[in-house]
Amino acid sequence: MATPYPNYITPEGFAKLRADYDHLLGVERPRIVEVVSWAAGNGDRSENGDYLYGRKRMREIDGQLKRLSKKMKDAKVVDPRHQPDKSRVYFGATVTIADEDDNHRTVTLVGNDETDVDAGRIGWGSPIARALRGAAVGDLRRVMLPAGERDYEVMAIRYPD
Template identity: 75%
Template sequence: MDRPNYMTPAGFAALRRDYEALFTTERPQLVETISWAAGNGDRSENGDYIYGRKRLREIDRRLGWLSKRMKAAKVVDPAQQQDRSRVWFGATVTIVDEDDQVRVLTLVGDDEADAGAGRIGWNAPIARALRGAATGDLRRVMLPAGEREYEVTTISYPQA
């Protein structure tokens, strides 16, 4: 990874919860089911055994991915941001486009992005364009639908 994996404390906690749930609950139950299914004899036509092994591989792959992402994480608390006059990681920004459509976006880590909820990843094109912007700044963004210009109207951060 050539760039840091910025995350909010809440995003890191969500990854940790996912990891713990898979590792301490789901995986041990699945291993028990596979062990029981293996004891039933012929494994070639044993659905519990075949599905269990497939699901175990998926869980192990997910655990490996979660582990890597947590190790690479750089947890940044947006409430501790010193320069609140500009858009930085964790900022909630209100922007207006050329058609006077208002959008409220929060810049979060790429692993915790949810565009439907207004949380966009730190490395998304619109987030990169907004970095360092102050209230009143105009920023151009190349989106799949074409180039758009946005004006930053408000910037806020969570309270400490």
């Protein structure tokens, strides 16, 4: 299913995808090919654990390579440092928000492939990110979360230098 918006990603996120792809293709896959070749030379393959595991692992790596390749092909790299209007929340913004109980939370809007909730990096397509898009400091935004509706006030917006 296609997403209704481009697959935005930061330059750092794209570099990580590329590094993961290069590692799988240049290190992991050749190592498994070597094991499979060695195991295939040992005779009966039907009960050869190294051979069977190696073939299975090679299929997994090939699947990961295919997924990473598609993600990189579909990615639209956006550098938040070049955002022309830094007074509003757009892709790459780090936003401090406060809920109705005055609990503050800081989140950075990143590509969906870069999400790390524990580090405060939320996907561009998440409910909070969608609600914050285009907001300015002082704006109130209502977010529908699994636990119910919450109102957030935008307290601060910043972009990387």
